[in-house]
Amino acid sequence: MSVLFETSLGDIVIDLETEACPKTCQNFLKLCKVYYYNLNAFFNVSKDFLAQVGDPTATGTGGESIWSLIASQKGEKAPRYFTPEFVPRLKHKQRGTVSMAVAPAVGEEHKGGCGSQFFITLGDNIDYLDGKHAAFGHVVEGLETLDKLNDVFVDSDGRPFKDVRIRHVEILEDPFDDPAGLVVPDSPPTRPPDNSTRIAEDEDPLETLPEEEAEAIRRKKAAQASALTLEMVGDLPFANVRPPENVLFVCKLNPVTRDEDLELIFSRFGPIMSCQVIRDKKTGDSLQYAFIEFDKREDAEQAYFKMQNVLVDDRRIWVDFSQSVARLNTSWSNNPKMGAPMGRGGRGRAKGGFGGRDDLEATTRYREQSQGPGDDYGMVFDVPGRSHKSRSRSPRRRERSRERPRRSKSPRERRRDDGRDRDRRRSRSRDRRSRDRYDRRR
Template identity: 80%
Template structure:
């Protein structure tokens, strides 16, 4: 009775001691049948000692028997482990001995035993394991794979730096009937059960790309980072935005060329949705480039080929497909919000952020509306600042005393008193 383990470093064929260890072999075969071991990582490899696998968490603390697995899937409870089968004649004498790892009893009363974790010895005569872990099989093919396992680089905890995983398990012969309630999944798992941060099994950390490809990769990552930054500040609607394919960029225009002139010239290629000459934000002067949006991509493509280097208002224009996505952000170009002093369109200066435009307008019109000023706005009237100062503490005390003694004054009296105070201050 055999099982084939397809690992990331090679294949391993295990012959099982079905007659000597029936319960252990049944547990192992049925876990293989439900794809329990698929994509499990070898989480503990000790050179010239053993390679351990079978824990879905890859920590050495997880795993369960097939009967516990069936019960948990059905919403019931069952013991996590089963009693190990120790056979005196089955010892860890030869390289490639397969044993179930025996978990110790826990302080909370959980009984120890065998679950799903197993290991394969990587050397001969490891007598230390006899009587402590239950042997149930031997590797008959794939000893070269064990040599590769023995040479992998590991950290201080024995975990390989580069993941070594069981890619698939194939049962070659199974003499046991399925336990009641066993359900075989319809699909094979495609995602590892643990959250590994190790080097992927199909990744070569020492591989280097040619200089040109490496430079392209660096530029691609830099562009992605820049796009994400522009998305965060509001200049792009989303980082992976693509420029529209039906918009042309026209430059080298004559400053006198108007929107309607370009629209009339380019309209012979198809329906134009919008045509805009971009102008200076402050002066309204033409910046000598424009965006023309066609209804169809085919029309824009035809205009691109036909209008290259055409003479318009004594200037040979340059036509290309637009790389701008400004129109996708709020459906406006860069200066689509209000009119400039010469009739040209001007931008708000906030990248299409209407909330920032409203804030700016609120601050500009707060005083006219009689509303609140900003917290740190300080009056700039120097005379007002100087009048707020007293000439001497004695004068302040005399003024306070006079106020307490004198009756309330009419508004005209207060006006005359303030006038006399200003005249004294000027003298």
């Protein structure tokens, strides 16, 4: 009467002493039949001594007999263990002896005996186990598997660092009738019964990947760590957020390039929902980069390939897909226009700002005011009903300013203002030439 154990280290065939130990062998075979030992881990391995298995919890305190298992499935109570069968001629002399682990008696309620745990000896002449644990079989095939099991690395408690599991059990011959109430599952389990944190039995910790795959894995882990860091500091709403696929980032712009110029140039690829040159909050000077949002992702991809390194206002621009995701987060922006529609009326406005910067959230775009051609700059997305001038001066402050005499400008200030006017006139002239060149190309 034999049983085949397919383990993660190899196969083991065990012959059972069914005539000398009928109750022990019946318990063992029926537990094998209900897949009780499938995916169990060897939780105690001592070199040249023994390898213990049969506890689903892999702690050394679990396991029960087949009769206790049947009773528990019915909601009834039965003794957890049965009385061990000690046979004087069955001793622990040879390596590969299979023996039931005998639990000691604790008090009157907990009587000792045999449950489901068993062990296989890994050395010869271990005679001090005779009379303490009940031998009932021996290994006839798979001694090389026992050699591998004897050489595994274990911790201070004898648990292998890499799990060694019984993958499958095959009963080669069973002479016993099934106990009353025995229910055989339709299929063996697919998940281990214990919650092991060790190296998995099918995992190779020393396996090396090709350099390209290893580099890709390292970059992916580094990106995940960076995203988690940005989430912790508040720059990302959540770590798994992805940047929009229809927004382009354009940099290396000429300081004189305006929103209208970029929109005119990029509009040939498709409808543009937003075109915005980012400018300094105080001076209104261009920061020489912009964000362009297309209606469709395909249009953004086409513009990305066609406009790379193109000459715009005597500058070769750089185009890339936007990596900003701040516009997806609507809970930490001070922009009063948050949530406004993104049509033509909201051109130059990307919801949520860019990169989580407060200055760009509050001042998304500047344009020339109607006071004079190129005289001053104003914010498009100010608080409704309040211009930048009315916000900077309260009525009382304006009244005080009328009472104070106006200070005449110094020669240095007049030269500075004349230079600014001259620069604005040159800028408008260059803008007109750029539009004319573009119109001629079209």
